[in-house]
Amino acid sequence: MNDLELENKKKKGTKQRGHPRDTPEVRISKSLSWLLRHGAEKAGLRVRLDGYAKVSDVLSNPMFRNVTFVDLERVVKRDQKSRFHLLLEPQTSGSSGSDDVKLELQPIHSASDIPMAVHGTSRKAWELIAKQGLSRMNRNHIHLAQGIPGNNVLSGMRNSSQILIFIDVQKALDAGIKFYLSMNGVVLTEGNADGFLSTEFFLGVENADHTPVQGWAGSQPIDPISTSAAAPVLSERAVLTETTVYQEAET
Incomplete structure (x- = not known):
């Protein structure tokens, strides 16, 4: 160059x-x-x-x-x-300027604490996710939404998401996976010790039009009506x- x-x-x-x-x-x-x-x-x-x-x-x-x-x-x-x-915080006296802040995350103890947990992604990314599960990659958490676009739900998920991965939160909780709710309504999980949320915790995987993803044995159609109970703002x-x-x- x-x-x-x-x-x-x-x-x-x-x-x-x-x-x-x-x-x-x-x-x-x-x-x-x-x-x-x-x-x-x-x-x-x-x-x-x-x-x-x-x-x-x-x-x-x-x-x-x-x-x-x-x-x-x-x-x-x-x-x-x-x-x-936009969150405007008070300046901490004597602060070192470190980003090592104490997070105000609310632990999720039961799947009933949230309407749902869903991750939107592209078809290309799904090819790898289908093999290894969701990864937090270089982040501290895997980010999940409480709803999907449409049905009067503003989820924060891109409308361009081609694949919707619905998480069986209760099954994951029972397996020791921890989930949290951030102050701005995002569901967060660190996944397992390696930073992954395995496909065994996928409740269902759909295309954007709510048809099941072919070739994935665990996929089940998710009733889109259920998203109407989701939090109003994510x-x-x-x-x-x-x-x-x-x-x-x-x-």
Whole structure:
């Protein structure tokens, strides 16, 4: 790769997401979604154990060089899909700045504590998941939603998910797998000692149209009506600032 190609690659990585005809707010929203959901590691963004990242770190990314905190707050408030949760925390006196924070995670003791636990993924990713189960990879937890898009449920799951993996939470709990509910409604599990949630805990696997995935013996159709009981808001991985004492109410 020559110097010109390298420079072009760098410039491409600093451009905001979205179509040139999109409004500035839409482009900020799309860029924020990509950064928090997919691009954190590539961009060198430090994400806390609970999935939150500092606003100051987000705004230091080249994609947001002309974006202020006020701009970001406006985008979060106006996001019709409620994908983001902005938590503003008090500054801790004498803090070392470490991300080793104590998480406020609510333990899930029974499957009845949540409507469901489902993971959305692509067909390509499913090929590996079907063999080894869900992996937390470089994260601290495997992230699951309490509902699926549609049926008046806003789950935080991408509408583009091609495969829906429903988890038998009670069976996993009985096997010693721990589950937690984060403050923004995401179901979290570390999986087993190796960081995996085995396929033996898959209650059912469906295509996006709710038809069973062929070739997977454990697959059962899941009644989509059951998602109507899901929590009303499940946020995307959220952003925070470290100095003020205001918490954005979920709607």
